[in-house]
Amino acid sequence: MHAPDDFREGAGQPPRHILTPSTLNRLVRGLLEDALPLVWIEGELSNVARPASGHLYFTLKDSAAQVRCAMFKPKSGWLRFKPTDGMHVLVRARVGLYEPRGEFQLVAEHMEPAGEGALQREFERLKAQLDAEGLFAQERKRPLPRFARRIGVITSATGAAIRDVLSVMARRWPLVEVDVLPVPVQGREAPPAIVAMLRKAAACGRYDVLLLTRGGGSLEDLGAFNDEQVARAIHASTTPVVSAVGHEIDFSIADFVADLRAPTPSAAAELLVPDILALRRQLEQLHRRVAANHERRLQARIQRIDHLLVRLQAQRPQARLARDRDRLQRLHRQLLACRLAQVTRKTVHLDRVYARLLAQHPRQRLAMLKQQLEQHASHLRRMTLHKLERERLNLQQTARAMHAVSPLATLERGYAILFDAQGKVLRSAHGVAVDTPLKAKLADGELPLRVSKE
Structure with a gap:
């Protein structure tokens, strides 16, 4: 210049x-x-x-x-x-x-x-390298089991993170088995220890998922989780790995390589195990839906069977008599079911009233409800007997009507039916030769006959 x-x-x-x-x-x-x-x-x-x-x-x-x-x-x-x-x-x-x-x-x-800046630059360099190698690819990340039976937690045995994880898991899903796999999470000895524990935990095949976690800290404190060998050990693990390192704003190389990144150790515990209370509510809801669906299907099948039974009975020779008999039986079953249902409803109602009485001590209302129950039971018995008697009379009338049109009733009035030698009914005297054998059917038996010349 x-x-x-x-x-x-x-x-x-x-x-x-x-x-x-x-x-x-x-x-x-x-x-x-x-x-x-x-x-x-x-x-x-x-x-x-x-x-x-x-x-x-x-x-x-x-x-x-x-x-x-x-x-x-x-x-x-x-x-x-x-x-x-x-x-x-x-x-x-x-x-x-x-x-x-x-x-x-x-x-x-x-x-x-200057140290933090150097660490940040190294972090960015390693992140770019591993990303280019495909270690962060979404398609290689495996889904976590919905109901993990055993979880291995790789962390410091004395840190706050393991206390938070154990507390949340015990509250949300007490059925899970949690093994604490202790490792140092800070210092020079931390990366090789974490790598060795990841390999050992994956090789044993005991765990459904592994949780790699620690509490918050500076970029230097989190250095073990930005180590290349740790990242490659996570990538090589045959068991799904969840990473929860530091606070929500902290990101580590382990977070990017893991199958799932959780913002905090407590959040990781919530992601790994279901909420037992929510599952109980869901199961109760599903149970109610299954019961309702089963009841609807059962009623539909009963109606279908009844319809087919009616069609089948309509095709039989004795359709009317059998239909009336079956109808009577069905009505009888319905009456019994109705009676049972009414008794059941009254019993349930009585139980509810009794529970309310126990809570409020209304002795006068208890006596009144008891009297009402007896009246209802008496009325139900009268209705049942009346219905049965009416159906019995209807059946008798039907039987008499059918008997009136029966050929057997005609024979009882003094008539007879003639049959030829082949068993065919003889309807006319023309064409019957002399000495032709015949048979006469009367109300109380049969007579052999032979045609003679007048």
């Missing part, structure tokens, strides 16, 4: 323009801002100061150099940590010039601990 020609002095020639310090500072600041509008700088904090104005002033240095920095409100108030001397940080800043002293400085826009 060079200054404009108007501000350069030729050799041996007097300057055409003389700059003031403020003009020079503005010129230098413009050149810096144009050349380096925004940069990322990593270094160590020193001389950290936060005056009453709320601005943050500090020096960023490494082993060979240092630079003054400032972070003004409100951005200095948005920091999620407290900057202190000696802390290693990553700063996004604009390069500028502090004109009152003519000093080069950085105006910080954002600052984060």
